[in-house]
Amino acid sequence: MQVARFLSGVAIAVVPAVLAAQGDATVIRGATIHPASGAPIRNGAILIQGGKITAIGSSVNAPAGARIIDATGKDIVPGFVDNHSHIGARPTDLNDSPMVVGPQHRILDALDLADPDFKDAISGGVTTIVTGPGSGENVSGMAIVIKTTGDGLADRLLLEKGGMKFAMGAKSRERYPTTTMGVAANLRQYLIKTQEYMAAQKKWADGDQKGTPPARDLGYEAMSDVLTHKTYVRAHVHSATDVMTLLRLKDEFGFDLTLHHSTEAYKLAPEIAKRGVSAVVLPLGPRIGVTDDALSGPATLWKAGVKVAMHTDAPVINQKWLRLCAAIVMRYGVPEEEALKMVTLNAAQIAHVADRVGSLEVGKDADLVIFDGAWYEPRSRVDMVFNSGKLAFERTKEGN
Amino acid sequence: MTILHVLRGRTALHLARTVSALGARRPGARFPRALALGALLLGAPTARAQDKAVAIRGGTVLPISGPAIPNGTVVMRGGKIVAVGANVSIPAGAEIVDARGKYVMPGVIDAATQIGLEATDQNEASDPVTPGLRAFESWNPFGTFGGGKPGPLRNKELLAGGVTTMYPSPADATIIGGQGFIAKNAGPNVEAMLVREIAAMDMTLGTPPKSAARARNRDPYTRMAEVAMIRAALIKAQEYVRNRAANPSLPRDLGNEALGKLLAREMPARIQANSATDIRSALRLAEEFNLQLIIDGGAAAYEFRDELARRKVPVVLGQVSHPYVSNEEIPDKQDYPPVDERLAGRLTAAGVTTAIASFARAFGTLAPAVSGKWLLLDASIAAGYGMADADVLKAVTLVPATILGIADRVGSLEVGKDADVIVLDGNPLSVKTWVERAYVNGELVHQR
Numbered sequence: 046m047q048v049a050r051f052l053s054g055v056a057i058a059v060v061p062a063v064l065a066a067q068g069d070a071t072v073i074r075g076a077t078i079h080p081a082s083g084a085p086i087r088n089g090a091i092l093i094q095g096g097k098i099t100a101i102g103s104s105v106n107a108p109a110g111a112r113i114i115d116a117t118g119k120d121i122v123p124g125f126v127d128n129h130s131h132i133g134a135r136p137t138d139l140n141d142s143p144m145v146v147g148p149q150h151r152i153l154d155a156l157d158l159a160d161p162d163f164k165d166a167i168s169g170g171v172t173t174i175v176t177g178p179g180s181g182e183n184v185s186g187m188a189i190v191i192k193t194t195g196d197g198l199a200d201r202l203l204l205e206k207g208g209m210k211f212a213m214g215a216k217s218r219e220r221y222p223t224t225t226m227g228v229a230a231n232l233r234q235y236l237i238k239t240q241e242y243m244a245a246q247k248k249w250a251d252g253d254q255k256g257t258p259p260a261r262d263l264g265y266e267a268m269s270d271v272l273t274h275k276t277y278v279r280a281h282v283h284s285a286t287d288v289m290t291l292l293r294l295k296d297e298f299g300f301d302l303t304l305h306h307s308t309e310a311y312k313l314a315p316e317i318a319k320r321g322v323s324a325v326v327l328p329l330g331p332r333i334g335v336t337d338d339a340l341s342g343p344a345t346l347w348k349a350g351v352k353v354a355m356h357t358d359a360p361v362i363n364q365k366w367l368r369l370c371a372a373i374v375m376r377y378g379v380p381e382e383e384a385l386k387m388v389t390l391n392a393a394q395i396a397h398v399a400d401r402v403g404s405l406e407v408g409k410d411a412d413l414v415i416f417d418g419a420w421y422e423p424r425s426r427v428d429m430v431f432n433s434g435k436l437a438f439e440r441t442k443e444g445n
Numbered sequence: 446m447t448i449l450h451v452l453r454g455r456t457a458l459h460l461a462r463t464v465s466a467l468g469a470r471r472p473g474a475r476f477p478r479a480l481a482l483g484a485l486l487l488g489a490p491t492a493r494a495q496d497k498a499v500a501i502r503g504g505t506v507l508p509i510s511g512p513a514i515p516n517g518t519v520v521m522r523g524g525k526i527v528a529v530g531a532n533v534s535i536p537a538g539a540e541i542v543d544a545r546g547k548y549v550m551p552g553v554i555d556a557a558t559q560i561g562l563e564a565t566d567q568n569e570a571s572d573p574v575t576p577g578l579r580a581f582e583s584w585n586p587f588g589t590f591g592g593g594k595p596g597p598l599r600n601k602e603l604l605a606g607g608v609t610t611m612y613p614s615p616a617d618a619t620i621i622g623g624q625g626f627i628a629k630n631a632g633p634n635v636e637a638m639l640v641r642e643i644a645a646m647d648m649t650l651g652t653p654p655k656s657a658a659r660a661r662n663r664d665p666y667t668r669m670a671e672v673a674m675i676r677a678a679l680i681k682a683q684e685y686v687r688n689r690a691a692n693p694s695l696p697r698d699l700g701n702e703a704l705g706k707l708l709a710r711e712m713p714a715r716i717q718a719n720s721a722t723d724i725r726s727a728l729r730l731a732e733e734f735n736l737q738l739i740i741d742g743g744a745a746a747y748e749f750r751d752e753l754a755r756r757k758v759p760v761v762l763g764q765v766s767h768p769y770v771s772n773e774e775i776p777d778k779q780d781y782p783p784v785d786e787r788l789a790g791r792l793t794a795a796g797v798t799t800a801i802a803s804f805a806r807a808f809g810t811l812a813p814a815v816s817g818k819w820l821l822l823d824a825s826i827a828a829g830y831g832m833a834d835a836d837v838l839k840a841v842t843l844v845p846a847t848i849l850g851i852a853d854r855v856g857s858l859e860v861g862k863d864a865d866v867i868v869l870d871g872n873p874l875s876v877k878t879w880v881e882r883a884y885v886n887g888e889l890v891h892q893r
Contacts, residue, residue: 165784337605363765363784369822372876423822423876424829 070094071434072107075117076415079382081390082404091121093411096434101405114429120420122385123405124172124412124432126392127367128325129279129305129356132162133176133191136360140181145222146235148209148271149263150186152177158198162360166193169365170414172432173203173393173402180212180281183222183231187267188279190396192412193364194437203398208279208303209271213287229290236298239268277301277397279325285309292316303395305356311342314349323352323395326387328373329362337377343387344378354392372421381421410434498522498536499887501868504544509551509835509843510857519549521864524886529858542882544868550838551858552609552630552865552883555817556761556845557715557741557802559616560603561586567616569623573658573665574678576707577699578623580614581642584635586628600630604891606818607873607880609865610640610846610855612802617649617717618657620671621678624703625715627849629865631883631890640851645715645739646707648675650723672726679734682708710737713850715761717741720782721748728752739848742804744782747791754796759848762789763804764816764823789824789840790832800845801827801837825874834874863887 074090080101092100092107100106107113131139138155141147156176166174177188188207195201213228222231242265249258270276278300280291288310295302304310307324310317317324326343343353355370357363362370371384379387393403401410411434418425430438499521506517508529520528520535528534535541559567566583569575586600603611614625625647632638650672655665665671682704689695706712716727719742728749731738740746743760746753753760765786792799801824803817820841828837846856854863864887871878883891 161783337602365784366765369876372822376876376879421876422829423825424874426829 069434070108070111071114071411071431072105072111073114073116073121073413073415074105075115076119076121078121078405079123079385079420080405081123081382081386082406085382088117089121091405091411091413093431093434096411098405098407098409098411101407114415116415116428119428120416120418120425121405122170122414122416122420123389123403124410124414124430125170125367125388126354126396126398126403127166127171127174127357127359127364127388128354128392128395129327130174130176130359130364131179131361132166132174132359132364133157133160139179140185141178142181145182145220146184146231147182147186147264148184148267150178151189152186153189153205156189156191156198158201162364163193166359166364167430167432167438168427169363169367170416170427170430170438171364171367172412172414172430172437173396173398174359174364175207175279175396177207177279178210180210180214183212183228184235184268185210185212187276190398192432194432194435200433203401204396206270206276207396208277209267210279210281211291212281213291214281214283225284225286225290228287229294232294233297235264235268236272236294239265239272240298242266243269243272271300272298274301277303279303279305281305282310283308285312288313289316292320292322295320295322306358307342307346308339309342310351311338311345314346314351317346318350323354323391325354325356325392325395326370326374327356327358327362328370328377329357329366340373341377343374347379347383352391352395353387354395355387356392368421369423372423375421384421496523498527498539499542499864499884499889500535500539501542501544501549501866502535504547504549504868506858507548507550507838507873508858509839510859517549519858519866521866521884521887524864524888526858526860526862526864526866529860542868546870547881548869548871548873548878549858550867550869550873551842551856551862552867552885553607553817553820553841554800554845554849554856555603555608555611555803555805555820555841556800556848557763558611558613558805558817560611560805560817561600561613562616568618568657569615570618570657570661573619573654573663574621574674575615575619575623575700576621576646576678576682576703578615579626579642580623580647581626581628581635581639583615584613584626584628586630586635586638601891603630603817604883604885605880605893607821607867607869607883608817609867609883609885610849610851611817612644612845612849614645614647614715617653620649620654620665620675621704622647622649624712627851629885631885631888640854641849643703643706643712644849645713646703647715647717649717650726651718651720653717668722668726672730675730676733679704679708679730707736708734710735713737713739715739715741719744721745724749728756728758731756731758741802743792744785744788746797747785747788747795750792750795750797753792757798759798759800759844760792761800761802761845761848762792763802764819765826786826786830789827790830790836793832793836793840798844798848799840800848801840802845821873821878822876825876828874838873 071093078086078089089103090105092105134155175188175190178185190204190207192201222228245259282288282304283306302322304324307326310324324346346353357367367388371388375384390403393399402412411431413431415429416425417428428440501519506514514531517531518533561584609630612625612627615622624643625645626642627640627644628638658665665674682701685701686705714736718724718727738758740760743762746760765784789799805816824837824841828834843856846852855865864884866884867880868882869878870881879893881893
C-alpha cells in the first residue's frame, strides 16, 4: 500500500494520465443507480478511485486506463448496511447470562473475522454491519460497526463503540429480574449508580481528593459513555409497554436511544417520532411477521416521521437476505426508495457511520451492489459487490 | 370449547355430509334441503352455497399441470373445478369474477408446518419416542399459534399467502414424534378442515432431538443413539405385529400399532434430516425396514441426488430465508450445511421430487409461525437461482400434493379436483404481488 502510494505520487509528477491506471480507477456505467441519498439516475455512471466514489452522475469522465464495467440494464444500490446482527462470534459467546447487567462486555473481544457468515453477508450485497452481544441480559454490552470484507480488523472496523445493547423483556426465570417491571427497575437502578459513579470520579478529578481515590468499575465506565453521549443505547424491545418504558427512561436520563426488533413500536409512533428516536425492525424475524399490523409497522413509523432501518438479526435470518426485509416493507406501503434507505442510508445514520457508508455520494466508500434486475425482487441476483472499492463478490457461472 | 360444542360440530358435519350426498342424488328433494338449513344453523359448511357456479374469467390461468392459459377461465361448482381453459362455456347464473390482468393458480400447499400447534403442544418432550401421538389432537388453527393473547382466526394469515392445504406435524425435539395430518386451511371447525388424520410418521435425526434429550440428561445423547433407538422401536413394532397376528387377544399398544402401519407401508416416514450423516442414516433405515421415505429439510440432499432419484425418495426443503430447520434459536452452525438457494432447482433437475415448504414453527422459534405465508416469495428465490418458473410454482403446489399423496384432489387446476384456487394481482413470483382471493373447496375464504 505504502509503495503503491509512493509510486502513484511519482506518476502524478511525471505523466498525470498514468495516475488513473496506477490509482486503479473503475467506471461502472449503463445501470439505473439508486444512490439512496437522492433520486435514481437512469443510465448512470460511477467512478471509483482509491476505494472511494470520486464521481457519480449521468456520465463521468473515465480516466485513461480505467477498468470499465458495462452494467447496462442492471440496478446499482449502495452496499447494504445491516443495523443489527450477531455474526462474527460463536453463539455461545453472545450472552454472558449470569451477569444481568454487563455493559463492560464488548463483542470486539469475541470477534472472529474468519466467520463464514461474513461470506454469506457479502454474497447478498451486505457490506457493513453492526454486530453485537445478544439479548439474554438487561444490558449485554458494546456492539461494533464493521465491514464484512477487508484486510484485517483495522481495515474493517468502522466504529469501536458501536452502541450499548439493552434488552427488555424478563429473560431470567431463576432470579431477579423476572418481570417487566423488574427489568425497568434494574435498568433505572444501574443508570442511577452510574450517575453516582460519575459524580464521585468527577469530584476526585476536580481536586476534592480525600481518602483513597474512587475505584474504577468497568461497567459504570462503559455506561457513563451512554450518559455522556459518547455512544447510544440499542434496545431490544418487542412490546409497546417496553417501548414506553424505554422512552420514559430516555426522558429521565437523557441518553440517545434506538429501538431494535421494534415489533409493537408502531403503536407508539408519535411518541417515538416526538423524541427523535429511531426504530430498527426485523420484518422477517421469528417473533415478527405474525400480523399484517406488525408488518405494516415500518410504514406506520415512517409516515409518523420516525427514521426506520431494517435488520436480519443474523444468524437468525441469513444476512444475505437483508434486502428481503426491505422488499416486505415495500409490500406494506413503504415506497421503493424509502425502503432502500432502510437497508442503506438510514441504517448507516442510525449506526453513526453515514459519513463513510450508506449512500452513493462523492467522497464516500465505494460500497455498491450490482443486481441483474430490480434490487428488491427475491429472484434478482447479485452480480457484483464492491466493498471499499474492491471487488468483494462476483457471481460465477456456477451461480454461487 | 365445551363437550356440547364438539358434539354439535360433529353432528352438524355429519348432517352436512349426508345432505351433500343426498342432495347430489336428488337435488329437488325437500327433506334434505330442510336438513341442510338445519346444518347451516348449526354452523356446518353449506353445500348450497357452493352449488352456485363461480367463473373466474379473463386472467392468466396457471393450471400447473399444463402450460399457462392467457385470458383463461376457471369454473367452480359444488366445491370442485368443473372447467378450465381458454374457451369454456360459463353456466347461466354463474357468479363472474373479473380476473383481467390477474393470475389464477391452484392454492399453495405447505408440506411441512407446525401451524396451529401451540409452542407447548409441538413436542411431547417427556419421551423421545411417541409414535402413537396424532398432531391433529393438538391442533388449534384458530388460536394464536403459541403464547400471547387469544387472536382471531390466524389461519387467515396463511390464506393471505395463498396457502390452502398443509401438513402440520409434531416438531423436531423427539426422534419419533408422532403422526402428522393433512388439512385444508379453512372451514367451520377443525374436523371439517381435515383431509387425512394419519398422513405420515414424523421423525427427526440430528441436533434437535439429541439436544432436547441432553437437556433432560437422558438418551439419545448422540446420533448413534438416535438411530439405535429408532431401529429398536421398529424392531419392537415388528414383533408386536407378529405377536398380535398370532394372538389377537394380546393387549393393544397405540405406538406399536402406528409403527406397524409404517412398516406395512400404509403411511410414509417423514424423516427430518439435514446433514449428510442424517440423510444417509434415513436412507439406511428406510432400506432396512422397507419404509416409504420422505426426507424433510434435506439441506445436504444434493450429495445424495442420484440415490434419492433412483429410490424415488422425495425431499421437502425448508425455506432458504429461514435456513435452520431446527427448534434451537441459534443452532450449531456446523451441523447445517451452508444455505444454497440452488438446491431446489438442482435436485429437481437431477430427477428428485422436491417441494419447498415453510417448516413454520410457533412463536419463539426460528421460522415464524406464519412463514408459510411467504412460500411463494421463497419459491421466487429458487427461480432466481436457476429453477424454471414452472418448476418453482410446481414445487409449492403439485409436487407437495404428490408427496402428501393427495394429488388426485389438489395441487393443480384440473376438472374434478377440489376448487382450491387463488387469484393474484400480478406475477406470483414478484414480491409486489398480493393474493387477492383464495377459494377453498369453492368457498371464498380470503379477499383482499
